[in-house]
Amino acid sequence: MRIRQIVRAAALEAGLSLVDQTKIITAASELARNTLDHGGGGHASIERLQEGGRRGVRIVFEDTGPGIPDVDAALRPGFTTGRGMGLGLSGARQLSNEFSIATEVGRGTRVTIARWK
Amino acid sequence: MDRIPILKIGAALLVTIQVDLHDSVAMALEEDLSNMIVKAGAKGVLIDISALEIVDSFIGRMLANIAGVARMLDADTVVVGMRPAVAITLVELGLSLPGVKTALNAERGMALIQRRVAESGLEADHAAGEF
Amino acid sequence: MARQPASLNGIVAAHEDEILREWQRVLSLGGTERRLTGREIEAQCRAVLEALKESSGGTEEVSDRLQDLLAEISRNRATQGFGVTETVGFLLSLKRPLVDAIGREHAKAPAIALRETLASTELVDGLALRLMDAFVRNREEIIIRQQQEIAELSTPVVKLWDGILAVPLIGTLDSSRTQVVMENLLQAIVDQSAQMTIIDITGVPTVDTLVAQHLLKTIAAARLMGADCIISGIRPQIAQTMVHLGVELSVVSKATLAEALAHALLKTGRAVVTRRPVVEA
Numbered sequence: 372m373r374i375r376q377i378v379r380a381a382a383l384e385a386g387l388s389l390v391d392q393t394k395i396i397t398a399a400s401e402l403a404r405n406t407l408d409h410g411g412g413g414h415a416s417i418e419r420l421q422e423g424g425r426r427g428v429r430i431v432f433e434d435t436g437p438g439i440p441d442v443d444a445a446l447r448p449g450f451t452t453g454r455g456m457g458l459g460l461s462g463a464r465q466l467s468n469e470f471s472i473a474t475e476v477g478r479g480t481r482v483t484i485a486r487w488k
Numbered sequence: 489m490d491r492i493p494i495l496k497i498g499a500a501l502l503v504t505i506q507v508d509l510h511d512s513v514a515m516a517l518e519e520d521l522s523n524m525i526v527k528a529g530a531k532g533v534l535i536d537i538s539a540l541e542i543v544d545s546f547i548g549r550m551l552a553n554i555a556g557v558a559r560m561l562d563a564d565t566v567v568v569g570m571r572p573a574v575a576i577t578l579v580e581l582g583l584s585l586p587g588v589k590t591a592l593n594a595e596r597g598m599a600l601i602q603r604r605v606a607e608s609g610l611e612a613d614h615a616a617g618e619f
Numbered sequence: 620m621a622r623q624p625a626s627l628n629g630i631v632a633a634h635e636d637e638i639l640r641e642w643q644r645v646l647s648l649g650g651t652e653r654r655l656t657g658r659e660i661e662a663q664c665r666a667v668l669e670a671l672k673e674s675s676g677g678t679e680e681v682s683d684r685l686q687d688l689l690a691e692i693s694r695n696r697a698t699q700g701f702g703v704t705e706t707v708g709f710l711l712s713l714k715r716p717l718v719d720a721i722g723r724e725h726a727k728a729p730a731i732a733l734r735e736t737l738a739s740t741e742l743v744d745g746l747a748l749r750l751m752d753a754f755v756r757n758r759e760e761i762i763i764r765q766q767q768e769i770a771e772l773s774t775p776v777v778k779l780w781d782g783i784l785a786v787p788l789i790g791t792l793d794s795s796r797t798q799v800v801m802e803n804l805l806q807a808i809v810d811q812s813a814q815m816t817i818i819d820i821t822g823v824p825t826v827d828t829l830v831a832q833h834l835l836k837t838i839a840a841a842r843l844m845g846a847d848c849i850i851s852g853i854r855p856q857i858a859q860t861m862v863h864l865g866v867e868l869s870v871v872s873k874a875t876l877a878e879a880l881a882h883a884l885l886k887t888g889r890a891v892v893t894r895r896p897v898v899e900a
Contacts, residue, residue: 375508375542390802393542393573394580400544401581448582458545462581568845572805575843576798584839591845592812 374403374415378430381417385426386488395428395486398466401459402432402482409452410434410480420485427468427487435479442472492517494524500532500601501525501563502594506539514550521554525561531608532601533558536594538569548583555588564589564604568597627717627739631671634720639664641716649712654699663692667713689750697757706754710747714740770799776807782814783883784846785876789822797833801840808846815883816841819876821852831866838870847871847886851879 378399382392399415406413413434420427439445446464451457460482464470469485490513495502501524503517521533533554537543543551555565566589570578578584591597631638642664643657655663670685696706717739725732774796779785784807786800804816818837823830838848850872853861861868873879881891 379541390573390576390798393571393577397542397544397577397581400542400546404544404546458548458582462545462583465580465582466577567843570843570845572802572809572840572844575805575840576801578843579801579836579840585843590843592808592814593845596814596845 374399377417378428381419381428382486385419385428387428387486388488391486391488394466395430395484398463398484398486399430401463402430402484405459405482406432406434406436406480409439410436412436413479420487425487427485429469429483429485431481431483433479433481438476438478438480439472439474440476442474446472491520494520496524496528496530497598498602499530499605500534500598501528501530502534502536504536504539508540508542509547509550511546514547518550518553518557522557522561525558525563530563531605532563533565534594534597534601535565535567536569536597537567537574538571538593540574541571543570543574543578545581545583548578548581548585551588552585555585559587564601566591566597566600568592568594627735627742628672630717630720630724630735630739631668633724635668635672637723638713638716638720639668641719642713645712645715646709649708654701663709664713667710685746686749689746690753693750693753694757697754697761703751703754707747707751710743710750714743717743770796774800774803776803778807778811778813779817779880780884780887780889782812782887783817783880784808784811784813784815785817785819785880787819787822787876790824792823792830792833794833797837801837804837805840805844808841808844813846814887815849816846817849817851817876817879817883819852819879820850820857821854821876823857826853826857826861826866828864828866831861831864831868834868838868849873849879849882851876 375396378396379392382395387395403415406415410432411434413432413436415430415432418429418431420429444450446460447457448461449457450461460472463482463484466486467484468487469483471483472480474480490510492503492505492513501521503521509517524530525533535551535554540547551565551567558565567585568591570590589597589600591600639661643660646660646664647657666688667685670682670688673682673684692709693706696709718736721732721735721739725735773790774786774788777785777787784804786804788800790796792800807813808816818834820826820834826834834850838850841848848870850868850870852875853872871882873882884891
């Protein structure tokens with residue numbers, strides 16, 4: 372769970388408020404768990420954003436696991452195939468300003484989230 | 489393996505979560521608490537999370553599970569000391585922990601448990617008086 | 620021997636008085652500066668010319684002093700409610716006096732005059748762009764600050780009694796406002812060690828499913844912090860719409876703030892009683 376510290380540092384640097392920091396760290400924690408549990412492990416990259424006067428953090432999670440057959444279902448709150456509450460993907464989307472997912476069955480999944488100040 | 493210590497205070501069990509929980513530690517805590525409730529005959533479980541900077545759905549589920557098990561074993565679970573940012577995030581996440589009682593701090597939480605113990609005591613006396 | 624072909628700062632230095640006079644005349648013709656007194660305008664013009672004299676004259680190199688000056692002018696005008704045209708027009712109207720001065724300086728050398736004219740207009744245009752940039756940025760800052768002030772003003776959290784808070788909501792409850800309400804309320808719960816919170820929605824015009832969702836989120840968050848919520852002030856029409864929409868707020872709800880307070884007092888072990896009249900001995 373080292374990802375939390377790294378995301379926290381990046382969020383702090385981007386000047387996010389305490390609540391926004393907590394939201395993006397929690398979202399990252401959900402996605403990291405997904406990557407480990409369902410994707411069989413993968414990697415995350417964190418990027419600091421600057422656009423005009425706005426600052427933010429973007430995190431990309433990538434795995435080469437089985438992929439998600441039905442993305443719409445997976446995004447529904449409460450949908451789960453694992454041992455969680457089925458709030459990982461839907462929750463991460465709820466907690467981010469930007470959310471996108473690219474997945475292919477048998478190839479893997481990439482989820483991108485961002486939170487702006 | 490690290491285990492989180494469980495303290496017994498009167499009819500209550502007190503757990504203070506100080507660090508980011510690793511998944512295995514969280515699972516161990518769930519099991520230890522269930523055993524302790526029965527062994528100690530506890531009527532309440534107080535979980536202090538004031539040190540936690542984030543609570544994700546995994547920890548949320550652990551808290552809900554503990555509350556569920558405790559209820560079946562006739563004990564109340566009170567989660568105390570949640571930080572405002574954590575509460576807002578949990579609600580956005582869609583996790584409002586309906587089965588879990590809450591209190592602002594450990595003192596209030598303990599009062600909640602004691603009141604319940606006192607009430608159940610009264611009820612018992614009352615029931616005895618009916619005969 | 621003829622003077623060296625003076626660059627812009629030289630020309631400004633040599634013809635400062637005429638340029639200043641002419642600039643002020645152009646500005647007064649434009650009529651856009653009526654909000655400033657003649658003395659204020661003169662001071663600003665003078666400051667710009669002073670800074671120009673110091674700068675090396677290239678379009679790229681704008682001296683720190685000039686930069687600071689532009690920032691100050693834009694800030695002043697932004698807070699006084701000037702428009703973009705007025706603010707940028709102030710600088711652009713310097714062009715004509717400058718070009719005139721160049722014409723007089725190089726009357727016998729049209730080629731030089733042309734080159735200098737071009738350079739000076741480029742410089743003024745560059746400065747005008749910078750001024751506009753700074754002006755827009757200042758205006759944006761003002762707007763953001765005002766938005767925050769409005770959001771905070773419209774969502775006060777008041778203490779009614781020891782451990783009892785009230786949030787009188789007025790106006791529409793959208794998601795960004797819900798965030799502010801939640802943050803203020805939860806912080807107040809911590810600061811005041813509150814056990815009860817009354818959310819009064821007398822001033823909320825409509826409650827649709829979305830607003831109800833926002834209310835429920837706020838209530839859920841307060842509960843996670845250990846504080847119970849009461850909703851008060853649901854007007855009859857709103858109650859009807861909510862029922863028709865199938866919206867249910869599964870919380871204690873009271874018709875008025877007064878009843879909610881009485882309930883909260885009761886829940887926290889207090890009671891409101893009528894005092895027996897004291898009989899004078």
